[in-house]
Amino acid sequence: MDTIIRVQDLSKTFTTKERKKGQKKRKRVVEALKDVNLEVFAGENFGLLGPNGAGKTTLIKCLTTLLLPTTGTAWVNGYNIEKEEDMVRASLGCMLMGDRGLYWKLTGRENLDYFGALYHVPRDVRAKRIEYLIDLLKLEEFAHRTVETYSSGQKMLLAFAKALVNDAPILFFDEPTVTMDVPTARELRRIVRALNLEEGKTIVYTTHLMHEAEELCARVAIIDRGEIIALGTPNELKASLVREDVVKMEGLLPASVVGKIRAIPGVREVSVQAAPDGRASLAVTCANSRHLLPRIIEAATGNGASIEYIKPQDVTLEDVFLTKTGRSLAEDTREVVKEVARGGGRG
Amino acid sequence: MAAAVVSRGFGLGRPGWKAKRDVVRTVFLARIKIITRYKGAIFMEALLPIVFAAMPVLLGTTVAGANAGAVFEERVGTSNFRLYMLIGAATFTVVSLMLWLIGYWVRREQETGTLESLYLAPARRIYVLAGVTSYAFVRAMIAFLIAILLGSVVFQVNPFEQGMGLAIVFLAIGFLPLWGLAFMFGAFIMKIKEADAVIQVLQWVLSFLMGVFYPLTLLPVYLQTVVKLFPPTVMTDGVRASLLGINFLYNSAFASLAVLFAMALVVPLLGYKVFESTERRLRRKEGVGHY
Numbered sequence: 001m002d003t004i005i006r007v008q009d010l011s012k013t014f015t016t017k018e019r020k021k022g023q024k025k026r027k028r029v030v031e032a033l034k035d036v037n038l039e040v041f042a043g044e045n046f047g048l049l050g051p052n053g054a055g056k057t058t059l060i061k062c063l064t065t066l067l068l069p070t071t072g073t074a075w076v077n078g079y080n081i082e083k084e085e086d087m088v089r090a091s092l093g094c095m096l097m098g099d100r101g102l103y104w105k106l107t108g109r110e111n112l113d114y115f116g117a118l119y120h121v122p123r124d125v126r127a128k129r130i131e132y133l134i135d136l137l138k139l140e141e142f143a144h145r146t147v148e149t150y151s152s153g154q155k156m157l158l159a160f161a162k163a164l165v166n167d168a169p170i171l172f173f174d175e176p177t178v179t180m181d182v183p184t185a186r187e188l189r190r191i192v193r194a195l196n197l198e199e200g201k202t203i204v205y206t207t208h209l210m211h212e213a214e215e216l217c218a219r220v221a222i223i224d225r226g227e228i229i230a231l232g233t234p235n236e237l238k239a240s241l242v243r244e245d246v247v248k249m250e251g252l253l254p255a256s257v258v259g260k261i262r263a264i265p266g267v268r269e270v271s272v273q274a275a276p277d278g279r280a281s282l283a284v285t286c287a288n289s290r291h292l293l294p295r296i297i298e299a300a301t302g303n304g305a306s307i308e309y310i311k312p313q314d315v316t317l318e319d320v321f322l323t324k325t326g327r328s329l330a331e332d333t334r335e336v337v338k339e340v341a342r343g344g345g346r347g
Numbered sequence: 348m349a350a351a352v353v354s355r356g357f358g359l360g361r362p363g364w365k366a367k368r369d370v371v372r373t374v375f376l377a378r379i380k381i382i383t384r385y386k387g388a389i390f391m392e393a394l395l396p397i398v399f400a401a402m403p404v405l406l407g408t409t410v411a412g413a414n415a416g417a418v419f420e421e422r423v424g425t426s427n428f429r430l431y432m433l434i435g436a437a438t439f440t441v442v443s444l445m446l447w448l449i450g451y452w453v454r455r456e457q458e459t460g461t462l463e464s465l466y467l468a469p470a471r472r473i474y475v476l477a478g479v480t481s482y483a484f485v486r487a488m489i490a491f492l493i494a495i496l497l498g499s500v501v502f503q504v505n506p507f508e509q510g511m512g513l514a515i516v517f518l519a520i521g522f523l524p525l526w527g528l529a530f531m532f533g534a535f536i537m538k539i540k541e542a543d544a545v546i547q548v549l550q551w552v553l554s555f556l557m558g559v560f561y562p563l564t565l566l567p568v569y570l571q572t573v574v575k576l577f578p579p580t581v582m583t584d585g586v587r588a589s590l591l592g593i594n595f596l597y598n599s600a601f602a603s604l605a606v607l608f609a610m611a612l613v614v615p616l617l618g619y620k621v622f623e624s625t626e627r628r629l630r631r632k633e634g635v636g637h638y
Contacts, residue, residue, distance in 0.1 A: 014632070066466055068630045086361065089469040096467070100460025105381040117373035118468035118475070120366040146384070162464075 004170060004202050005040035005063065010072035012058050012226075032058040034226040035072065040204060042169075045196040047217030048206040049317060055226040056206040057096070060172055063204075064094055077170060090119065093168035095176050099155030101162070108143035108150075108158045109134070112165050119166035126165075133161040136191070152179040160188060164195075170202045171195065177212065192216060210317040222321055229324050237320045244268060245289030247296055251308040253280040260299040266292050279308075289313070362469075370470045374478025375485075382486065389486060392444070393493035396436035397501055403432050403560045404502065423562045424593035429502040434590060435559040437494040438583040441487040441518070442525060442553060447546055448483040449476075449529035454542035462537075472626070473619060476533075480526045491518075510589035513600060517589060520604065521582025523611035527618030528578065534618075534625035557583045563596065578610045 012033040018026045033055045040046045048056045061067040063074055065085045074081045077091035102111050109130060116126040134143050137157050142150060147158065156179055163171060173192065177185035193216060195201045207213055213220050214234045222230040222237070230237055253272075261284055262270050269285040286292045289312035300307055382388055407428055411418045416426035425431060456462035465475055499506050532549075536542050554560075556573075557580045563571055574580045575596060584596040585603050597603040 064467055066463060066630065068627070070631075086469045086471070089467060092467070094467050097460045097463060101464035102459075103377065103381065103461060104459070105384045106377060110377065110380065114373055114377050115464065115468065117369050118465065118470040120362040120370070120469060122366070123369060 001041035003039045004042040007038040007074040010036045010069050013070045043200045045203045045218050047213040047220040049213045050223035054223045093163040094172045095163040096174045102147050104148040115162050116165045153184050172204045174206045244285050247284040247289050247312045249282040249310045252306040254304045257300050257303045257305045367474050370474040371478045375481045378482035393490040396440045396494040397498045400432040400436035425591045430504040433498040434587045437491050439559045441491050442579040444487040445483050445525045445529050446532045449533045450536040451542050453533040453536045513589035514586045517585030520607050520611050524578035524614035527614030530618030530622040534622040581607045
């Protein structure tokens with residue numbers, strides 16, 4: 001497969017000032033990206049997954065030329081992000097700031113026309129493209145109104161349409177569904193999938209929602225503290241985990257069942273919680289729940305158990321992250337590498 | 348169109364002149380649409396110079412009474428102090444509006460996130476800025492003309508007695524270095540991320556440097572040398588000297604025009620360079636959209 005985005009030893013360091021009451025002003029050096037190396041293939045739907053502060057947005061901002069890297073470089077659509085900025089920008093459609101980045105005193109249609117012109121889309125092509133997008137994203141009802149009258153979801157849809165106005169070969173979406181209601185988010189994911197599968201667009205999709213990444217992305221890079229800590233298909237990443245699965249089972253479970261299940265090779269532990277009405281709840285810890293589930297069911301039902309509920313707990317990308325970092329995706333992981341006190345401590 | 352089309356898609360990485368012109372036109376029209384959706388904004392700002400000029404006119408009349416014209420003529424070379432103040436206030440409004448519109452535009456775009464959207468697009472900043480400054484020019488000209496026309500009725504003066512053509516030439520050439528100053532001002536606002544306080548302070552500094560309500564000959568010689576190098580001062584003086592038939596800052600209309608023309612060649616380029624280098628520095632640090 002052809003590489004369409006290549007990132008080479010890319011690092012980005014920020015310096016910020018922190019002012020805490022009663023303390024000296026401190027200069028903080030934050031290493032947002034550390035020697036990132038990455039390849040995205042043409043026509044791929046690529047996911048960037050990581051908690052807040054992991055470096056996802058910084059990486060996207062570098063690739064879209066909004067930020068210049070401190071060291072290292074990258075090529076997008078064959079163009080260098082520092083030397084051929086205009087060609088990089090013309091190769092991209094971006095939705096990076098949610099519903100920000102729209103002119104509230106212009107209508108939806110006027111916003112699309114404005115940004116179409118900035119992407120040098122010829123006027124006649126632009127007019128047709130705008131009508132196509134209004135139809136595709138069902139914006140007809142509100143496209144003639146000024147953006148200030150839109151709901152959050154409508155603004156997000158317009159921002160999404162804006163990313164498609166130049167019909168670019170590469171699309172960057174930074175948490176596009178974040179303020180959308182469930183049906184709109186589902187519809188948007190359907191369109192993202194269609195853009196990838198039917199129109200062959202290369203998509204870089206950042207999210208902290210595992211189910212989105214699993215549903216949409218062919219490959220996923222998990223980023224943490226500015227480093228890529230895992231890269232592969234969602235199934236490869238999940239399969240790479242050496243972890244214990246847990247099968248939850250509830251029902252009328254005779255005492256002998258516990259021993260029979262314990263005797264199955266691969267089962268590590270069975271914990272029992274008995275209820276006063278004679279029912280019990282079992283948690284079976286084993287090496288591979290998918291593989292052992294039929295034998296566990298057979299051992300239970302073959303020994304007089306009546307199973308009312310059974311559920312193997314699946315490995316998720318959250319588990320992958322948890323295993324690799326020891327932290328949850330919900331944590332903020334911005335890393336301060338240096339703190340320098342400055343000034344006279346006036347607070 | 349002679350331009351490099353990105354491997355797929357409609358956008359052009361290396362646009363031809365039509366696409367560049369389209370950027371300027373679209374940005375200009377969008378700004379006009381936005382301002383016209385704030386009812387009465389353009390008309391109200393045109394009233395400001397009249398109020399602004401009324402204050403020194405009334406003060407002068409209070410201090411000098413019936414001799415106000417004669418005292419003024421002794422120092423300035425014309426007894427028409429009302430028109431002098433009106434032209435000063437109107438040209439000051441033009442300068443102030445140009446700087447304010449560009450500076451505030453940068454800051455507003457930073458706050459609303461549209462500045463990052465602009466930087467994501469391949470359109471060169473020079474064409475976007477050309478669209479915005481063209482809009483600022485039109486808006487400033489509307490304010491100037493309404494102020495002069497309405498002010499001439501209020502102050503009972505006739506600005507059309509002499510030198511209107513020459514005044515327009517001064518105004519037109521004076522806009523070019525003003526663009527350059529506006530670029531520098533925009534870069535400064537983009538860097539410090541604050542517009543209001545800077546604009547408030549700058550208004551008064553500008554009015555002082557431009558000699559809006561007084562002849563520059565009243566200033567100490569060293570300060571006269573400084574203000575002579577300030578393009579809005581030369582523009583204001585040129586417009587006023589043309590319409591009132593008084594002395595030009597550089598002694599003749601030709602000399603003043605030559606200086607202003609030289610400024611028109613240098614300052615916009617300098618301003619754009621400053622804007623570009625500020626923008627690049629910011630992209631090395633936290634990014635242009637950081638607010």
